[in-house]
Amino acid sequence: MNHDFAAALKTLVDTESPSADLPAVEECGDRLAELGERITGIAPERIPLPGGPSALRWRAGPADAPGRVLLLGHRDTVWPLGTALDRPFTVDNGRATGPGVFDMKAGLLVGLYALAGLDPHVPVTFLVTGDEEIGSGASWELIEEEARAAQAALVLEGAGDNGALKHARKGWSIYTLRFQGRSAHAGLEPHKGRNALVRMAGLVAESVRLNVPDRGVTVTPTLASAGQTVNTVPDRAELHLDVRAGTVTDQERVDDRIRDLAATEGGVDVVVEGGKNRPPMEKHSAAALLERVTEHAAELGQPPPESTAVGGISDANICAALGVPTLDGLGAVGGGPHAVHEWVDLPATQQRIPLVSALVTGLARRPLTRS
Ligand SMILES: [Zn+2]
Known part of the structure; x- marks a missing residue:
């Protein structure tokens, strides 16, 4: 597993995907679709979006099942083509580096492996867009549509310091x-x-x-x-x-x-x-999900995850603004988003996989009651 995860991450980092370069973001989508089908056994739908890159959508469970959970991620990065030549994907002592490794290519793999570990009847959608870093103009409506159809949105952006989940964003x-x-x-x-x-x-x-x-x-x-x-x-x-x-x-x-x-x-x-x-993602959006994730971490023998409020935005803001319970920072553990020292702790990041699976399974069995 460890080796497969790192190899898949190298493929995604090597397929550079700066937001402004549509063909590059689409090619990264091709690689992600192949990897995702191999890991989950499910072929994604490719959804063309006017004025931007296509979205990829994996869907499991009965189409009309209530209590669907949305996993959300993006495959574009802030790094121009050629960055991977200067700073190639490297793993040293469990620490992976390379452009986009933390924001958020490792998080995409957390989503795929978590999906692979689920009972096929669990209703879950994994949506991957390609324009988050430039404001999600093309994908905004689709994100809203999927979020509205879900009981909760779990966003796989990189964690805060020490793996902290993100319960609020300005x-x-x-x-x-x-x-x-x-x-x-x-x-x-x-x-x-x-x-x-x-x-x-x-x-x-x-x-x-x-x-x-x-x-x-x-x-x-x-x-x-x-x-x-x-x-x-x-x-x-x-x-x-x-x-x-x-x-x-x-x-x-x-x-x-x-x-x-x-x-x-x-x-x-x-x-x-x-x-x-x-719009801001206010803390109450995440409260019930934080409780759940803390329970599941204890069941898995993982330390209770910390959580934090951050100034930066993500697509979690879009979901939370609809009143959909939303928790972010469930993806890679590491640091340095948009910085040259961007890094991922591979063992800690892979611990997110059973945690996300357990969270989704728990939500399917016992849906959140909206207050
Ligand atoms: Zn991101």
């Missing part, structure tokens, strides 16, 4: 603010100008006052540009804001405030584009 909003003033010669008639840069600077200062560190609300101006020449009152400016919030209420409050700030002042108009991108 929501993410992104804004582009466009400022339109009036240009004028800065020496001859500056009074005739309406300075878009000055208006933007005022708004930058106002926006950072929306930060509430105790509540985990962050408003970060990230990109800005203004002006045409060194001696012209600038008529245009553009500002980007990144907002993270732990609750739907905070996310909406900040959204309202940003729109309030964008009033016309000093003759400069402000247009706000963008807004809420991913």
Whole structure:
């Protein structure tokens, strides 16, 4: 098993799949489909998605069975083609490294091996998308459809430190603010100008006052540009804001405030584009599943898994926003997502396989009661 897992992981890491490279993501889908069929005995459906890579879907159990469980993962990575030549897949002392190994190719194998270990009557769907790292635009509706049809969503992203499960993720909003003033010669008639840069600077200062560190609300101006020449009152400016919030209420409050700030002042108009991108995954979404996973870990003689709240987003946010009980971080144990030191602890990651199988089986036998 150990050897098979590592060999399959090498195949997936070697088939590089940067989100923006559709043919590469599809080829990785081909390899994953072959591996998955070999491991589970089930051929996946290949679901074409307009404007993005196809999704792969393994389905087991009777089609109309209630209490279906959704396993969710993605096969795209943030690493450009050729990274695997510079940093090839390597295993040293049970520690695997290589591009995308932790986020989240090892997690895909946890899903496949967990599926292989299940009674074939257990109703479970394993969905693998290919555009998570760029916002899940093409796969969003399909994820929602599968999540709505499930009693619970188990997301196989990499774990937090020490294998911690992820019970909450902040929501993410992104804004582009466009400022339109009036240009004028800065020496001859500056009074005739309406300075878009000055208006933007005022708004930058106002926006950072929306930060509430105790509540985990962050408003970060990230990109800005203004002006045409060194001696012209600038008529245009553009500002980007990144907002993270732990609750739907905070996310909406900040959204309202940003729109309030964008009033016309000093003759400069402000247009706000963008807004809420991913809703927060709040802790109550995961509570019942955390209890279950703790029970199953004890049955398997595994230490009780820790759990943590994180700032980053994943497709778990999409599922949780529908009110579907959702738990994330069930995939690889390791660390360094999106970092060159990304790594996976192979023995600890393989312990996730019986844990995920037990969790799914337990949910099939004793479905969650929704409060
Ligand atoms: Zn990921």
